Amino acid sequence: MIAMTINLKSAATRVGLALLPIAGMACVLMIWSVSSRTWSTELPSPAKTWEVSKPFIVEPFAKRGELDQGILRFTWYSLVLVAKGYAIALLIGTPLGFLLGLSTLFRRSVDPIIQILRPVSPLAWLPLGLVLFQNAKPAALFTIAICAMWPTVLNTAMGVRAIPQDYLNVARVLKLSPATRFFKILLPATLPYMFTGFRLSLGIAWLVIVAVEMLTGAPGVGGFLWQEYNSLIYEHIIVCILTIGIVGFVLDRAMSAVELRLKAI
Amino acid sequence: MPYLELRHVSKAYDAGRSGARTEVLADVCLGVERGEFVAIVGYSGAGKTTLLSIMAGLMQADAGEVLIDGRAVTEPGHDRGIVFQNYSLLPWLTAYGNVRLGVDQVCRDWPEERRRERAEQYLAMVNLTAARDKRPGELSGGMRQRVALARALAMDPAVLLMDEPLSALDALTRATLQDEIERIWERDRKTVVLITNDVDEGILLADRIVPLSAGPRAHLGPSIVVDLPRPRDRKALNRDPRFKEIRREVIDYLLASARAASPSATRSERPDTTPDVPAARDARDTREVRDVREVMEVGA
Numbered sequence: 212m213i214a215m216t217i218n219l220k221s222a223a224t225r226v227g228l229a230l231l232p233i234a235g236m237a238c239v240l241m242i243w244s245v246s247s248r249t250w251s252t253e254l255p256s257p258a259k260t261w262e263v264s265k266p267f268i269v270e271p272f273a274k275r276g277e278l279d280q281g282i283l284r285f286t287w288y289s290l291v292l293v294a295k296g297y298a299i300a301l302l303i304g305t306p307l308g309f310l311l312g313l314s315t316l317f318r319r320s321v322d323p324i325i326q327i328l329r330p331v332s333p334l335a336w337l338p339l340g341l342v343l344f345q346n347a348k349p350a351a352l353f354t355i356a357i358c359a360m361w362p363t364v365l366n367t368a369m370g371v372r373a374i375p376q377d378y379l380n381v382a383r384v385l386k387l388s389p390a391t392r393f394f395k396i397l398l399p400a401t402l403p404y405m406f407t408g409f410r411l412s413l414g415i416a417w418l419v420i421v422a423v424e425m426l427t428g429a430p431g432v433g434g435f436l437w438q439e440y441n442s443l444i445y446e447h448i449i450v451c452i453l454t455i456g457i458v459g460f461v462l463d464r465a466m467s468a469v470e471l472r473l474k475a476i
Numbered sequence: 477m478p479y480l481e482l483r484h485v486s487k488a489y490d491a492g493r494s495g496a497r498t499e500v501l502a503d504v505c506l507g508v509e510r511g512e513f514v515a516i517v518g519y520s521g522a523g524k525t526t527l528l529s530i531m532a533g534l535m536q537a538d539a540g541e542v543l544i545d546g547r548a549v550t551e552p553g554h555d556r557g558i559v560f561q562n563y564s565l566l567p568w569l570t571a572y573g574n575v576r577l578g579v580d581q582v583c584r585d586w587p588e589e590r591r592r593e594r595a596e597q598y599l600a601m602v603n604l605t606a607a608r609d610k611r612p613g614e615l616s617g618g619m620r621q622r623v624a625l626a627r628a629l630a631m632d633p634a635v636l637l638m639d640e641p642l643s644a645l646d647a648l649t650r651a652t653l654q655d656e657i658e659r660i661w662e663r664d665r666k667t668v669v670l671i672t673n674d675v676d677e678g679i680l681l682a683d684r685i686v687p688l689s690a691g692p693r694a695h696l697g698p699s700i701v702v703d704l705p706r707p708r709d710r711k712a713l714n715r716d717p718r719f720k721e722i723r724r725e726v727i728d729y730l731l732a733s734a735r736a737a738s739p740s741a742t743r744s745e746r747p748d749t750t751p752d753v754p755a756a757r758d759a760r761d762t763r764e765v766r767d768v769r770e771v772m773e774v775g776a
Contacts, residue, residue: 377564383534384552385581385631395577399568 255446263446282432282454289420289431290458296355297416301409303356304363308408309397311364312371325364333358333419337426347427351420358419362411370404371397403474410466417459432458477546478507479667480531480635485540487526500526502693504540506686508635513661513668515678516696517726518688519734524671525561527688528639531669532558544635554582557633561640563620565612571623572608575599578627598630599623601660618649622656629660636668643673651710654680658707675726679719680708687726689733697729 240257247256255263267282311318311325333354340350378400382392424433432451439447485504488497500523508514518524529535531542533552542549544556552558565574575595583591599605602622612620621641628636641657642650658681661668672678678685679702686699700722704713713719 377560377562378566380534380560381564381566384532384556384558385578386552386554387577387581395569396566399566 253445255449260446260449263444264450267447267450280430280435282450285430285432285435286454286458288429289424289433292351292424292429292431293355293413293416293420296352296420297359297413299352299356300359300412300416301363304360304408304412305367305405307360308364308367308405309371309401311368312401313397318368325361328357329361331358333422334426337423347429351423351427351429354423355416355419359412359416362415363405363408366404366408366411367401370401370408373404374400403470406466406470406473410463410470413462413466414459417455417462421455479510479512479545480506480508480669481543482506482531483540483543485527485530485537485542487523487530487535487537499693500691501530501537501695503695506696508667508669510667511665512684513670513682514699515670515672515682515685516688517672517675517678517685517730518694519690519730520673522688522691523694524673524688525639527694528558528637528669528671532556532637554631555634557628557631557636559621559624559628559636559638559641561643563612563617563624563644565620565623565627567612570609570611571604571615571619571626572596572599574612574623575627575630578631582631594630598626601629601663602626602656616649617645618653621645621653625657625660629664629666634667636666638668638670640671640673642677650674650677655710657681662707675723675730678726679704679722680710680713685722685726687729687733690730690737692737697733700725 243254244257247254247259264282267280270281272281272283307321311321336354336357337350340353341347344350344353374397378396382396387395420431421433421436423429424431425437428434428437432455436448436451439445439451482504485501486499487501488499490497504527506514506516516524516527526535530537531549533542533549533556536550549556565571566577569577572595575598576591579591579595579598583594586594596605596608599608602625604619604622604626607615607619612623615623621644625641642653645653654677661681670678670681675685682702684699684701687697688694689697702722704716704718704722
């Protein structure tokens, strides 16, 4: 009898817990709905948003025109651009992080520069990128790279500095060559920290792409968002926001899964 | 001439902000013959690890020198195998991988097959063939230390230095590993310097036991030859009068040095007057002179 009660209780708890996020989302929908009817009449209601956005969501891969495509197609364009910029950020950021961690001299000279560049918003970097490269695409990649780089740099450096002296002693005692020392000791020991940096960098890269697309009009979620705003189709803005959020969430989860696997070693 | 020799080794650390230098080791002299098993016994914090680091070449002495086969030691080398207190195994490599890392450094020109065989051979020697593909995280403390031992031995060092290798283990595992170390040593009769805080362990394993006085300014006391016949049976030793005698001697020295060290907490702040001809300031100093001479005589 008691066992049954406990089972019912735990089942109820589980159902309750699953319902909580749904309850939260329902609240948000309610606030949205009420807002669109009261203080912000320009804001489309949830029902209207769904109705107007249906062609984009229901046929996510359709391509009806350059600026009239399914939502997942737009997302794909953004992801491609992010992937390129993110790759550059990692390729530059990781060695930089290692240098910072390994060499006190390097750290002392470069750290102030990093601290100054870090807080600069992508919106400030983009014009500079346009000046440097005279072209929207490389400017966009430059902006993504330079904004997304910093978590990788700093976490990698921290990871290198956190390597236990024991492992470095092993390298000295076994007289490992610098290459062996790097690949067999430094790299595996720093990998968990590096991946934390990679995860944070990806988050920033995804954030930046939207801003960059809005400013350069490149096709993608951000570009679509800005274009729809100019076309006064506000429903699509909301859909874009939701898409951006969901994709960002999925990317973060994927990276977390990899990170956890590495930390378990 | 002793195979491994320490001549008047001194080492001091700067104590951060206060600026005072803590002299950890002062005038340490030791001679170890080839194939001899020497145990250095002392308190924790006395400077045992510092001493071993200097012997290994991981640290430089402020004064004095370390010689192996007549050549000075200035940096780590493959002629000295080291077993650390914290195993220092790489957690992302398997047991085989860790031993292989050592083998690869020493046997660069060997073909892959031979190197693999060598690593497996040493893993078998420490009875870990079954755990070959396990990571250190999946091994017990005793097994990890055995991997560390296999790695050190697989490099065929001239001298094996062990820094409290069994301190991190429980007493039962410790006993098992002590027996293994003795068994393995009997095979090759390497020159071994074992640093330990367990007097019994030192007497059980070593040919000669040398106490390290309590810090600061630790130095080696009179070495006592352990003339107990091998193989040494742990249970029988407990009843052996010679064992008890040696044990008493060592412990007496250690306790006396601790008592002498504690009332003179200000000793490290006095100017360093360690002369080559020590002035007999008190009874302890007179013993210092005698101890050094004894050690040199034994090692010569």
